Amino acid sequence: MGRAPCCDKANVKKGPWSPEEDAKLKEYIDKFGTGGNWIALPQKAGLRRCGKSGRLKWLNYLRSNIKHGEFSDEEDRIICSLYANIGSRWSIIAAQLPGMTDNDIKNYWNTKLKKKLMGFVSSSHKIIRPLNHHHYQTPNSH
CATH class of the missing domain: 1.10.10.60 (Homeodomain-like)
Known part of the structure; x- marks a missing residue:
């Protein structure tokens, strides 16, 4: 027995995130926070994305305190x-x-x-x- 799926795969968009999706996720989290429930968050933000995808997008790319660019x-x-x-x-x-x-x-x-x-x-x-x-x-x- 494996884990339960994190989302309904049939109704989930895959592939690269659009700038509009990025903006929706960022706006939702800035306004409401994550609430600790990444599985439900994308749907609440109006996105057709898996919770894991939303969590990784936020943690690795969209947070305002993330440094992008060259390493010193x-x-x-x-x-x-x-x-x-x-x-x-x-x-x-x-x-x-x-x-x-x-x-x-x-x-x-x-x-x-x-x-x-x-x-x-x-x-x-x-x-x-x-x-x-x-x-x-x-x-x-x-």
Whole structure:
């Protein structure tokens, strides 16, 4: 037995979101909040979308505190340092970089930073050590 479906697949729009859909979701959440019920939210906002799709769209793209654009050299150093210490725990890494989503950091690591780092390591044959001047706490550290 699997999970119950999150929505009525027959009546749900798939594919890229339109700017009008983005605006409807943002306007609804700005006015009423999420209410913690992502399954019902798209319908309440007048959208024919799955709750999971609405949640991901909001969390990864539409929130006003999300930073879009290039990563700085300092952010690169923080990501590399944390990755060296805790691996691919993207949500913990994102918690140390305000405005960044775990998904953005994961995608940036896999498409650019890892390749950049591997090129640097292979060309210089130097070991990259984590930065020691930052203290990062994970949920299990005390």
